[in-house]
Amino acid sequence: MSEQGSAKAKRTRFAIIGGYLGSGKTTLATAIAKELRLRHGKSTAIVTNDQGNVLVDTQYVKDAGFDVAEVLGGCFCSKFPEFVKNARTLVAMGRPDVILAEPIGTSTNVLSSVVAPLRNLYPDEFEVAPLLVVFDGTRANEMLERPTGFGLGSQSRIIPLNQVHDAEVILISKCDLMSQRQIEDVIERIGVEAPGTEVIPYSAHNSMNLDKIVDLLVSSRTSQKLPRPDDPSIFATEKASMGWYNLSGRIQATRLDLSAFITTLLRQVAEAFPGRMTGHVKVVVSTPRVAVKIGLVEGQVQVEGLKGSRFLEGEGRLVINARITTSPEEMKRVFEQAVESTCARFEVELTEGSVSCFAPRPEQPDHLHRE
Numbered sequence: 001m002s003e004q005g006s007a008k009a010k011r012t013r014f015a016i017i018g019g020y021l022g023s024g025k026t027t028l029a030t031a032i033a034k035e036l037r038l039r040h041g042k043s044t045a046i047v048t049n050d051q052g053n054v055l056v057d058t059q060y061v062k063d064a065g066f067d068v069a070e071v072l073g074g075c076f077c078s079k080f081p082e083f084v085k086n087a088r089t090l091v092a093m094g095r096p097d098v099i100l101a102e103p104i105g106t107s108t109n110v111l112s113s114v115v116a117p118l119r120n121l122y123p124d125e126f127e128v129a130p131l132l133v134v135f136d137g138t139r140a141n142e143m144l145e146r147p148t149g150f151g152l153g154s155q156s157r158i159i160p161l162n163q164v165h166d167a168e169v170i171l172i173s174k175c176d177l178m179s180q181r182q183i184e185d186v187i188e189r190i191g192v193e194a195p196g197t198e199v200i201p202y203s204a205h206n207s208m209n210l211d212k213i214v215d216l217l218v219s220s221r222t223s224q225k226l227p228r229p230d231d232p233s234i235f236a237t238e239k240a241s242m243g244w245y246n247l248s249g250r251i252q253a254t255r256l257d258l259s260a261f262i263t264t265l266l267r268q269v270a271e272a273f274p275g276r277m278t279g280h281v282k283v284v285v286s287t288p289r290v291a292v293k294i295g296l297v298e299g300q301v302q303v304e305g306l307k308g309s310r311f312l313e314g315e316g317r318l319v320i321n322a323r324i325t326t327s328p329e330e331m332k333r334v335f336e337q338a339v340e341s342t343c344a345r346f347e348v349e350l351t352e353g354s355v356s357c358f359a360p361r362p363e364q365p366d367h368l369h370r371e
Helices: 003-009 025-040 056-063 076-094 110-121 137-144 159-166 180-193 210-218 232-240 258-272 328-345
Strands: 012-019 044-050 067-072 098-101 126-128 132-136 169-173 198-201 243-257 278-286 291-297 300-307 311-324 349-358
Touching: 012 025, 012 076, 012 110, 012 159, 012 210, 025 044, 025 056, 025 098, 025 210, 025 300, 044 056, 044 076, 056 067, 056 278, 056 291, 056 300, 056 311, 067 076, 076 098, 076 110, 110 126, 110 159, 132 137, 132 159, 137 159, 137 180, 159 180, 159 232, 169 180, 180 198, 243 258, 243 328, 258 278, 258 291, 258 300, 258 311, 258 328, 278 300, 311 328, 328 349
Parallel strands: 012 098, 012 126, 012 132, 044 067, 044 098, 132 169, 169 198
Antiparallel strands: 243 311, 243 349, 278 291, 278 311, 291 300
């Protein structure tokens, strides 16, 4: 075998899975990783990403039994060297067959700021799959609507449209909650918005078309799409309107129904921040044997992961991540009240709690690439 052929054979398959807040990226990534292991005998590592210093998604991936690295405090695009360093570390640790990476739900221009630099700067290390974008089919109307204004008062969005335009393959999620006619309608609307883009409707919960996504990842298909010339600054106002809240701590209880505990907490948050104000709230409680992850997306509580029993006996780790269209001060007030009252109701002791709450600064891509 030639030296060039040997280098290519050693490349790690790399797939970026983008998509808006609450679309189901982490749930899909772990489902793909399980399928790759069970059906194809391939090992998978996952790179998570968000604004805080303790991530629900990282804990969830660990609980699912996969190697994970995380990029904190900003999007992959603004921390590209760290992103590549983490990928290389995963390769050095276990040489996975596939690395899956999911950027922050408000990430934009991922094709030009992450995918294109990765495929152009590191062709001998990584084989980059087409950019996958997860699109929540149950929220198609609002995700595809044209904005009428910006900022705290408008709740209009241009980020989901940018993600759809960026995609090389669009994955319509949560199809188990939709009728066949609804699925067809969403496919048709996406076809108008992004003509020629491949679309795969799927469900991570009943495995509908999951095999098609996995087959794509084990194929030799690579990212080829030319990046769009969008200016990242046009998304700054929308991103700045969403505050970030993070809590990490230990909880203790004699016997606690984690599903009821987390759902009660999230319903209080939903009452304070109704409708579109809530981008995504993620809560996970875990022990070595038990893990429950439940999310809140625009007033809807969704069970996103369950490992072992839903009951906690003794001590567990609690992590909360939230993106909500409001001020950091209001987020902190609401969450403090919700956590305190929920712990009191269920006779739960919270210790070692660490809280951060802020408005993330707009990203400045450090490897923006236009071909």
